Amino acid sequence: MSEATDTSGPVLAADGTPLKRSLARALRRQKLRALGLVAPLLLFVLVTFIAPIADMLFRSVENDIVADTLPRTVVALKDWRYDGGEIPDEPVFAALYADLAVAVEKKEHTRLGSRLNYETTGTSSLFRKTGRRVDDIGEHFQDQLEGLDDAWKNPETIAAIFAADPTAERYRPRDGVAAMLPRASAAYAKFAAFTESEGDVAAEEKPWELIYAELYADLTAGQGAPYEGPEAALVRAAVAAVPGFEPLSFKEAFIEVDDGWESVEIWGTIKAYSPRYTPGYFLNAVDMQLTPEGIERQDEGQRIYGLLFKRTLFMSLAITISCILLAYPVAWILANLPMRTANLLMILVLLPFWTSLLVRTSAWKVLLQQQGVINDIIVWLGLGKFMVWVENAWNWFGTTVGFIDPAMLVDFASNEGRLTMINNQFGTIVAMTHILLPFMILPMYSVMQTIPPTYMRAAKSLGATNWTAFWRVYFPQSVPGIGAGSILVFILAIGYYITPELVGGTTGTFISNRIAYHISSSLNWGLAAALGAILLAAVLLLYWAYDKIVGIDNVKLG
Amino acid sequence: MNDVTLTHPGQKPIWFAAGVVGLAGAFAGLFVGAANGNGLAGLLIGAVAMAVIAAVAVLLGRKLELPLRLAIAAAAVVLGYLLGGIPGLIIGAAFGAFFGWFIYWIGWGRYRAKLVPYLTPAQVFWHYGFRVLCGCIFFFLVAPIVVVMPLSFNAEDFFTFTPEMLALDPAGYSLKHYRDFFTNSDWQQALMNSVKIAPLATLLSVTFGTLAAIGLSSEHVPFRRAMMAVLISPMIVPLIISAAGMYFFYSRIGLQGTYFGVVLAHAALGIPFVIITVTATLVGFDRSLTRAAANMGADPVRTFFKVQMPLILPGVISGALFAFITSFDEVVVVLFVGSAGQKTLPWQMFIGLREQISPTILAVATILVALSIALLTTLELLRRRSERLRGMSPG
Numbered sequence: 001m002s003e004a005t006d007t008s009g010p011v012l013a014a015d016g017t018p019l020k021r022s023l024a025r026a027l028r029r030q031k032l033r034a035l036g037l038v039a040p041l042l043l044f045v046l047v048t049f050i051a052p053i054a055d056m057l058f059r060s061v062e063n064d065i066v067a068d069t070l071p072r073t074v075v076a077l078k079d080w081r082y083d084g085g086e087i088p089d090e091p092v093f094a095a096l097y098a099d100l101a102v103a104v105e106k107k108e109h110t111r112l113g114s115r116l117n118y119e120t121t122g123t124s125s126l127f128r129k130t131g132r133r134v135d136d137i138g139e140h141f142q143d144q145l146e147g148l149d150d151a152w153k154n155p156e157t158i159a160a161i162f163a164a165d166p167t168a169e170r171y172r173p174r175d176g177v178a179a180m181l182p183r184a185s186a187a188y189a190k191f192a193a194f195t196e197s198e199g200d201v202a203a204e205e206k207p208w209e210l211i212y213a214e215l216y217a218d219l220t221a222g223q224g225a226p227y228e229g230p231e232a233a234l235v236r237a238a239v240a241a242v243p244g245f246e247p248l249s250f251k252e253a254f255i256e257v258d259d260g261w262e263s264v265e266i267w268g269t270i271k272a273y274s275p276r277y278t279p280g281y282f283l284n285a286v287d288m289q290l291t292p293e294g295i296e297r298q299d300e301g302q303r304i305y306g307l308l309f310k311r312t313l314f315m316s317l318a319i320t321i322s323c324i325l326l327a328y329p330v331a332w333i334l335a336n337l338p339m340r341t342a343n344l345l346m347i348l349v350l351l352p353f354w355t356s357l358l359v360r361t362s363a364w365k366v367l368l369q370q371q372g373v374i375n376d377i378i379v380w381l382g383l384g385k386f387m388v389w390v391e392n393a394w395n396w397f398g399t400t401v402g403f404i405d406p407a408m409l410v411d412f413a414s415n416e417g418r419l420t421m422i423n424n425q426f427g428t429i430v431a432m433t434h435i436l437l438p439f440m441i442l443p444m445y446s447v448m449q450t451i452p453p454t455y456m457r458a459a460k461s462l463g464a465t466n467w468t469a470f471w472r473v474y475f476p477q478s479v480p481g482i483g484a485g486s487i488l489v490f491i492l493a494i495g496y497y498i499t500p501e502l503v504g505g506t507t508g509t510f511i512s513n514r515i516a517y518h519i520s521s522s523l524n525w526g527l528a529a530a531l532g533a534i535l536l537a538a539v540l541l542l543y544w545a546y547d548k549i550v551g552i553d554n555v556k557l558g
Numbered sequence: 559m560n561d562v563t564l565t566h567p568g569q570k571p572i573w574f575a576a577g578v579v580g581l582a583g584a585f586a587g588l589f590v591g592a593a594n595g596n597g598l599a600g601l602l603i604g605a606v607a608m609a610v611i612a613a614v615a616v617l618l619g620r621k622l623e624l625p626l627r628l629a630i631a632a633a634a635v636v637l638g639y640l641l642g643g644i645p646g647l648i649i650g651a652a653f654g655a656f657f658g659w660f661i662y663w664i665g666w667g668r669y670r671a672k673l674v675p676y677l678t679p680a681q682v683f684w685h686y687g688f689r690v691l692c693g694c695i696f697f698f699l700v701a702p703i704v705v706v707m708p709l710s711f712n713a714e715d716f717f718t719f720t721p722e723m724l725a726l727d728p729a730g731y732s733l734k735h736y737r738d739f740f741t742n743s744d745w746q747q748a749l750m751n752s753v754k755i756a757p758l759a760t761l762l763s764v765t766f767g768t769l770a771a772i773g774l775s776s777e778h779v780p781f782r783r784a785m786m787a788v789l790i791s792p793m794i795v796p797l798i799i800s801a802a803g804m805y806f807f808y809s810r811i812g813l814q815g816t817y818f819g820v821v822l823a824h825a826a827l828g829i830p831f832v833i834i835t836v837t838a839t840l841v842g843f844d845r846s847l848t849r850a851a852a853n854m855g856a857d858p859v860r861t862f863f864k865v866q867m868p869l870i871l872p873g874v875i876s877g878a879l880f881a882f883i884t885s886f887d888e889v890v891v892v893l894f895v896g897s898a899g900q901k902t903l904p905w906q907m908f909i910g911l912r913e914q915i916s917p918t919i920l921a922v923a924t925i926l927v928a929l930s931i932a933l934l935t936t937l938e939l940l941r942r943r944s945e946r947l948r949g950m951s952p953g
Contacts, residue, residue, distance in 0.1 A: 030778050037773025038785055041766040041829065048826040049792050052803030059806055326695050333692045347934070348696045354930040355703055356887045358907045359923040363702035365911060366709060366717045366920070373705060376718055381592040437699060466681065495796020497890050502911050512798035519802055519894065529806070532799045543794045547787070 053536070060529035063278035066270065069112045070099040074274040082268040082292040087261070093250035094217075097137055098183075101210035102190055104131045118524055119280065119289070120269045126260040133257045137250065138209025141216040144245050151234055158211065159203035160230040162188040171202045180227050183214040216242060268292025281530035305514070305531070312511045315429060316493040322433045323440040323489050324482060331444035331481070336453065353438035361499050364431040368421040368503070375418040384417025423505025431503050436492055440485035443550075447481030484550045491542050495535060511535055564675040567667045575616045575665040576609040582660060583608025586653055594641060608657065616665045627658030645726045703927055710735055710920035717917060735921035745918065748906035755817070755892075755902060756885040759824035763881045766825075767832030768874055772866070774833070775840040786833075793830035797890040800827070805894040815897030823895045824888060828881030835880060839873025839944065872944035876937050883933060 013022040067074050072095035080088045103109040113127030145152045152158075159166040162185050164174045171192035177185045187210050192202035219235075219242045227235045254261040272292050273280060280290040287303040289296050297303070330349070334342045352360060367373045378384060391412060398404030412420045421427055451474065459469035497512040504513070511531060518528035584605035591600015615626055631654035638650020663669055673682060713732040714720050722730025739745050773779060774786065792800065804823050805814060813819030843866070851861040867874075889904040896905070903922065910919045 027778055030776065031780060034773040034776040034779035037776075038770045038779065041770035041789065042785060044762075044766050045789055045792070045826060045829060048804075048822045049800065050788065052807035053795065053799070054803075055807040055810065056799065056803035326698070329688065329692050330695050333689070345696065348700050350934055351931065352699050352703060354883070354934050356904065356923070356926045356930065358887070358889065358904050358911070359706065359926050360702060362907065362911055362919050362923055363706045367702055367705060369717065371716070371718055373718055381589070382597045434698065434702060466684075491794060491796075495798055497796075497798045498908065502908070512796060515798050515802060519805060525806065528802055532802050535796060536799050539794065539796055539799075543791075 056529045057533050057536075059526055060281050060533045061277045061279065062526070063273060063280065064276055065112055065115050066274045067276050069103045069108050070096065070270070070274075072096075073099050073270070077267070077271050077274065080267070080271065082264065082271060085264060087251075087264055087267055090249060090251050093254055093261075096254065097134065097213070097250050098187070098210060100130065100134050101138060101208060101213070102187075102194075104134050105191075105194060105208055114523075116269055116273065118284070118527070119273065119291075120265055122260060123266060123269065126258050126266065129258045130254065130261075135209050136257075137248070137253045138213045140213075140248050140253075141245075142209050142212040145212055145215070145238060148238060148241050149234055151231070152212075152238075155205060155207055156203055157231055157234070158188070158207045161235065163192070163203065166203045169201055170196060174229065177229065180229075181215065181218045184211055184218050187211045187214040216245065220245075265292065281526040282533070284527050285530040285534055305511075308509075308511050308514055309534075311425075312494060315425060315432075315508070315510065316490050318429050319432045319436060319493045320440075320486050320490045322429065323437055324486060326433065326437055327440035327444050327485065328478075328482070331441050331448050332478075334441075334445050335448035335451070349438050349441050352434070353442075357435065357498060360435050361431060361502050364427070364434065364499075364503060365422065368427050368430070370418050370420070370422075372422075374421065379416065379418065387412075387417040387419060422503050423508065425504075425508040427503040427505070428500050428508035431499050432493060432496060435499060436489045439488050439492060443484040443488065444478065444481035447484070448478055451477045480549070484546070487542055487546045487549065491539055491546070494542075495539060563678070565667075565670060565677070565679075566675055567670045569616070570665055570667050572613050572616050575661065576613040578664050579612035579657070579661055580605045580609030583657070586657075590641065611657075612661045612665060615661050620662075620666065623662055627662070630654050630658045630661075643725065645724065648726075706920050706923050707927065710917070710924040712917060712920075715917055717920070735916070735918045738916065738918045739921050739925070742918070744901075745903075745906060745922070748901050748903045751900055752886055752903040755820055755824060755900065756882050758821045759828055759885040760878055760882045762821065762825035763828035763832050764874060764878045767829050767877060767881075768836050768870075771833050771836035771840060772862075775837055775843075789833050790830045792827050797827075797888075801891045801894040804891060808895055814895060815899070817900055820892055820896045820900045823891050824885035825881075827888060827891065828884045831880035831884060832874075832877035835877035836870060836873045839870045843869060869947060872940040872947075876940050879933055879937060883930070 010018040010020065013019045015022070073092060076092040076095040077088060080092060100109060103112065109127045109131045110124070113124040113131075116127075117124035142152075156166060161181075162174060162177055164172040171189070173185060173189060187208065188202075191205075191208050191211060195202045195205045215238075219239050227239070251261075260266055269292060272290055278290065283290050283295060284298075285305055287298045287306045289298050334345055334349075337345070365372075369375070378387065395404060399406050421430070455473050455477070456469050459473040460466070464472065494510075495512055496510060497516060500508055500510045501513055501516070504510070512535070515528045515531050515535070518524045518531070584601050587600040587602070587604015587607075588597050589600070590604065591597045594600065611630065615622075618626065631651065634650040634654025634657070635647055636650075638646035638648070638653070640646075642649065669686065670677075670682065673685065677685070708723070709717065709719065711731045711733065712720065712723060713730050713734065720730055724730075770789065774782060774789075779785075800823075804819075808814040808819045808823070813822065847865050847869070848861050851865045852858075856864065886902075887904055888902075889908050892900060892902050892905055893908070896902070903926075907919050907922060910916065
C-alpha cells in the first residue's frame with residue numbers, strides 16, 4: 001500500500017493541489033469562519049462586561065489620589081521616616097503649601113481629605129479647615145509684593161511676565177522665563193491651564209496667591225539667569241527688595257491654621273498612602289489596616305467584614321442545605337411519576353422560576369411581616385398565646401442552663417404572639433430558599449431522570465430493605481444532581497443583593513449589601529471594589545469547581 | 559424464609575376507619591373552631607362527629623354510599639352556612655365532599671387499589687405520607703405567588719386580608735390599585751422605560767448570541783472552552799459585582815446614567831441565556847442538511863436563513879424570552895448604571911417595597927405573574943414544536 005502511494009505521488013485535489021494541503025486550507029477557512037462568527041460577541045462582552053470587571057479590580061488597588069493631589073509633598077516626604085517620631089521639616093511644609101494651594105483652587109483637597117479619613121479619622125476636617133485658610137499663607141507674600149508696587153495687583157502685568165503673548169486666548173510660556181523664574185512660571189502654567197479649563201482667559205483673572213509665594217522663593221534663591229523681558233524694572237525692584245521682606249515659616253503657618261499638622265499620625269498616613277498602588281483597601285476588607293507602622297488588625301469595634309463574610313457564608317450554606325432538603329423529595333417524585341402527571345407538577349416548579357424576583361420578594365414581605373398573612377393566621381387560630389408561652393419557656397430554659405445571656409433574651413413573639421419573621425436572618429433564609437429552590441430542583445430532576453428504576457427493584461429483590469436500597473443504590477447515583485444544584489444555588493446565594501436588602505433588616509444582610517452601601521452611600525469605592533474582588537474570587541473558585549464537576553456546556557435551562 | 563403478606567383492597571375494621579377519619583375530623587375541627595372563637599372545642603367536636611359518621615358509614619355498608627355521601631355534603635353545607643355565611647357555605651361544601659370521599663377511601667381500603675399488594679401498612683403509610691410532604695413543598699413553592707393575586711384586589715391599603723375580603727363581601731374588593739398603576743405617572747413612566755429597554759437589549763443579545771452560538775458549535779473552533787467561559791460569565795458573576803464594575807467603568811466612558819448604557823448592560827447579562835439555549839438546539843441539528851444545501855448550490859447566507867434558521871428558531875426564541883425576562887426583571891444593574899430617567903418597573907417596585915408606599919406593587923406583581931404564565935406557556939409550546947421537528951415524541 002505505502003509503496004503504491006509513494007510511486008503515484010501525493011493524492012491531488014480537483015484543482016491540482018495536494019489533497020493534504022487543500023484539506024488543511026479548508027480546515028483553516030472553517031476555523032476562521034467560526035472565529036469570525038464568535039468575534040463580534042466576544043468583543044461586545046469584553047467591552048460591556050469584562051472591562052468593567054477589570055476596572056473594578058484595578059480600582060481595588062489604585063491609589064492615585066495622594067500622588068496626584070500632593071505630588072511635591074510626596075517627593076519631599078521620601079526621606080522622612082515615621083519611626084523618627086518627629087514631624088517633617090520646613091521643605092516638606094513648603095511643598096505641602098504649593099500642592100494644597102493648587103488643590104484648593106481645583107477643590108480637590110476635600111476629596112483627598114475624605115479619602116485619608118477612611119484611614120485616620122480627623123483628616124477630613126483637617127484638610128477642610130486648612131483649605132479655607134491656605135490662601136492666607138500666600139497672601140503674606142502677595143501683600144508685601146503689592147506693597148512694593150501697585151502694578152503687582154494687575155493680572156496683565158503678571159501675564160506679561162510669564163506669557164509669550166499676554167493678549168492671546170491661550171497661554172503659551174514666554175521663552176526663557178522658565179530658566180529665570182522656574183517655580184513661579186511652573187505655578188503660573190498650572191494657573192493658566194486651570195483658568196482655561198474653566199473657560200476663562202488667564203490674563204484677565206486674578207492670579208493665585210501661590211504665584212506670589214513661588215515668585216518670592218525664586219527671587220530670594222536668586223537662582224537662574226538675571227531677569228530680562230517685559231516689566232524688567234518692576235522685577236528688578238522686587239529682587240532688590242525681597243531680602244528685606246518679612247520671612248515666613250510654612251511649618252509654623254500650617255500649625256497655626258490647625259494643630260493637626262503637628263501630629264505624626266497624619267504625616268505617617270500621608271506617607272503610607274502616597275504610592276500609586278496600595279493594598280490598603282484589601283486590608284480594610286479583611287479587617288486589617290495599613291498604618292504608618294505597618295499592617296495591623298483593626299480595632300475590636302471596627303472588625304465588621306470578617307463577621308459579614310462569615311455571615312454570608314453561613315446563610316448561603318443554610319439556604320443551600322434547606323434547598324437540598326426541600327428539592328430532593330420533589331425531584332424524586334417528579335422523576336418517578338408518569339410523564340403526564342410529572343409535566344403538570346413541573347409547572348408548579350417553573351411558575352416561581354419564571355415569576356419576577358421582585359414579585360416573589362414582595363410576596364414574602366406580605367406573608368411574613370408583623371401584620372402579614374401568616375401572623376394573622378397564627379392569631380386567628382389562637383396560637384398567639386402559645387407562641388408567647390414558647391418564647392418564655394425557651395428564655396427560661398436558656399437562662400437556667402446558661403446559653404442565653406439574661407440581657408439578650410430571645411424576642412420573637414413580642415406583639416400578642418405575632419412572630420418576628422422579617423428583617424432578620426430567618427426572613428432572608430426563607431425567602432431566598434423559596435427563590436432559589438427551582439435552581440436546585442431542575443438539576444436534581446435531570447439527573448434523577450437518568451437513573452433506571454430497575455436498579456432499586458433489583459436491590460430489593462436481592463433482599464435489601466427500602467432504606468438500604470435507597471441509601472446504597474439510588475442515593476449515590478443522585479449525588480451528581482445534588483452537587484450541581486448545590487454549587488449553583490450557593491453561587492447564586494452568595495452574591496444576592498435584592499432580597500436581603502428588602503427582607504434582611506440589619507442582621508440578615510450579605511456582603512453584597514455592604515458593597516452597595518459603599519458605592520452609593522459612603523462613596524468608598526476602593527473598599528467596595530476590594531470587597532467585590534474577594535467575593536468574585538470566591539465565586540470564580542466555585543464556578544471552576546462547577547465546570548469541573550458539571551461542565552458549563554451542560555447547563556440547562558427550563 | 560420471609561413471610562410476605564398480601565393485602566388487597568377491602569373492608570377495614572370499624573375502629574380503623576373511625577380512628578383515621580376522626581383524626582382528620584379533629585384537624586378540620588380545629589380550623590372551624592378557631593374561626594368561631596374556640597379551637598379546642600372545635601377539635602373535640604370534629605373528632606367525635608367524624609369518628610361516629612365513619613363508623614355508621616362502615617356499618618351501613620357499601621350500598622348506601624351515594625346517598626350517604628350526598629347527605630354528608632348537604633349537612634356540611636348547611637352547617638357551614640350557619641357558621642360563616644356564604645364563604646362558610648363554600649368551605650363547608652368542600653369539607654363535606656372531601657370527607658364523603660375520604661370515609662369510603664379509608665373504610666374500604668381503596669387506598670391500596672393502585673399499590674402493589676405485598677406492601678406492609680408502614681410502607682403504605684410512607685407512600686402517602688411522602689406524597690403529602692411533596693404536596694406541602696409544592697404548596698410552599700406556589701402559595702406565595704398565589705396569595706399575592708387576591709390581595710391585589712384589596713379595597714384597603716393593607717398588605718393583608720381584611721375581614722370584608724374573607725367574608726367575600728364585594729365591598730372588600732376593588733380595582734383601585736390597578737387603576738393607580740395605569741394612571742400614576744411614576745408607574746407609567748417606569749413601564750415605558752422597561753418596554754423601551756428590554757426589547758433593544760434582547761435584540762442585541764439575540765443577534766450577537768445566535769451568531770456566536772453557531773460559531774461555537776462548529777467542530778473546529780479553537781479555544782472553545784475559554785471563549786465559552788467568558789461568554790457565560792455574566793450569568794455566574796454576582797449581579798452586585800457586575801453592577802459595581804459597570805458603574806465604575808461606564809462613568810469613566812460617559813455611559814453611566816444613559817439609556818444606551820442600560821441597554822448595553824442588560825444585553826451583556828442576557829447573552830449567556832441565548833448562548834446556552836441556542837447551543838443546546840444546535841446539538842440536535844443535523845449538519846448534513848447544510849452540506850446538502852451547499853451541494854445544491856445555496857450560498858452560506860441563503861443556507862442559514864432557509865435551512866438552519868427555521869430549524870433552530872425554537873431555541874432562538876426561547877433564548878430571546880430568557881434575555882427579555884432577564885432585562886425586564888433586572889434591578890441591581892439598572893439601579894447603578896441607570897439614572898432617574900431610566901427608572902424601570904422593577905426599580906419602581908424596589909423603591910415601593912423599601913419605603914412601603916402602596917399596595918399598587920401587588921397589582922403590578924399580579925400583572926407580571928400573568929405575563930410570566932404567558933411566557934411559560936410559549937416556552938412549553940416551543941419545546942414541543944422543537945421536539946416534534948426533530949422527530950422526538952414530545953414528553
